[in-house]
Amino acid sequence: MRTRAVVRQAVADDAEAVAAVRRVVYPYKAMSPAALRHMITVQSPGERFLPLVAERDGELVAWGSAGLNVWTSEPGQSEVTIYVHPEYRKQGIGSELADRLHQHLTEVGAVRVRTFVHPDGLEFARNLGYDGTRQMHYAGLELTGLPEQPPTPEGIELVSFDAVDPRTAYTADTIVSLDEPSDSPLDAVEFDQWLDEIWNSPSMDKSLSVGAMAGDELVAFTVVETAVDRMWSGMTGTIPGYRGRGLAKLVKSAALRRAAAAGIASAYTSNDDENGPMIAVNNWLGYRRVQTELGLLRTL
Ligand SMILES: CC(C)(COP(=O)(O)OP(=O)(O)OC[C@H]1O[C@@H](n2cnc3c(N)ncnc32)[C@H](O)[C@@H]1OP(=O)(O)O)[C@@H](O)C(=O)NCCC(=O)NCCS
Known part of the structure; x- marks a missing residue:
């Protein structure tokens, strides 16, 4: 007879096993064990972040997490993430995680x-009261045969993030994040929290992330996060006055080349269906869609 799954709070030492489950469910948004360890252990108190795992016969088979979105000024916004290893689905594990998290x-x-759910998770989420129509496209690219890197315009200098001051990066990131399509504006990002969760996260590879400087100002950038043989684009942005000049294409071209030279084989990225400019940039780079997830909301 099979035993019931045991749900418990995640601890730092679960990171390796969680990374393995995540890689099976989301091959296009794999995270390194170090990045997951950071997610489990470093959260601002205001998030009230609850990370859970489910085990069956001593093996970690699912992850569930929930927390308040402290990056927005809108009160009471929150996020839930649940993923169950495909071999352990339809056994009530997802429902138990959802109950605990809600x-x-x-x-x-x-x-x-x-x-966010895969299309085959839509029914599960609808039964829990979720609804909505937002679409998030995931796209991947083998890092061979990249298009030629565009020339760097006069007055712009490409730098690696190792050479960028965190305040400068924070300023650019908070400006561009305001324009990323989302349900709640990212308008309340505090520097100390950003430093802990974004800048000091082991997932950010500063040597591969690329910025475009105009004098002292960071005007475009792309953040590279790595997980063994693959990379994920954490964020790409160009501040409003510099858009439409090819700078997003330029920084991402440079970063993908650096990643390829560092031995990374494939790159993944995600875009909201409404983000025409970023989808255009990624199509130009050669990314091909691998998955669309549905963004859903429910009220409590
Ligand atoms: C998306 C973003 C990074 C683009 O930066 P950029 O420096 O202006 O980009 P580029 O100039 O290199 O390329 C822009 C491309 O978008 C195209 N484009 C512009 N507006 C568009 C629209 N409304 N619909 C479709 N394509 C559009 C341009 O024509 C150009 O493509 P093309 O050269 O093949 O024609 C910038 O708009 C931004 O910072 N947005 C807010 C942050 C964000 O959403 N980041 C992405 C998170 S996933």
Whole structure:
């Protein structure tokens, strides 16, 4: 007879096993064990982040997490993530994680929850009261045969993030994030928190991330996160006054070349369906769609 799954709070030492499950469910957004360890252990208190794992016969088979979105000024916004190893689905594990996480979010004052699902998880989410129409496209690229890197315009200098001051990067990141399509504006990003969660995260590879400087100002950038043989684009942005000049194409071209030279085989990225300019940049680089996830919301 099979035993029931045991759900418990995740601890730092689960990171390796969580990374393995995540890689099976989301081969296009793999995270390194170091990045997951950071996610489990480094969260601002305001997020009230709850990371859970489910084990069956001593083996880690699922992840679930929930927390408040502290990057927005809109009160009570929250996020839930659940993934169950394909061999352990339809056994109630996802539902148990969802119950625990929704209860936690209610207790910490969340009023609206956002989640993303694969199309085959839509029914599960709808049964939990989720609804919505947002689409997030994931695309991948083998790092061979990249298009020629565009010339660097006069007055622009390409630098690696090793050479960028965190305040300068924070300023650019917070400006461009305001324009990324989303349900709640990213308008309340505090420097110390950003430093802990983004800049000091082991997932950010500063030697491969590339910025375009105009004098002292970071005007375009792309962040590279790595997980063994693959990379993920954490964020690409160009500040409004410099858009439409090919700078996103330029920084991402340079970063993909650096990643290829560092032995990374493939790159992945995600774009909201409404993000025409970024999809145009990625199509030009040769990315091909590998998955579309559905962005859903429910009120508590
Ligand atoms: C997306 C973003 C990084 C693009 O930066 P950029 O420096 O202007 O990009 P580039 O000049 O290199 O290329 C822009 C491309 O978008 C195209 N484009 C511009 N507006 C468009 C629109 N509304 N729909 C479709 N394509 C559009 C341009 O024509 C150009 O492609 P082309 O040269 O093949 O014609 C910038 O708009 C931004 O910072 N947005 C906010 C942050 C964000 O959403 N980042 C992406 C997160 S996934």
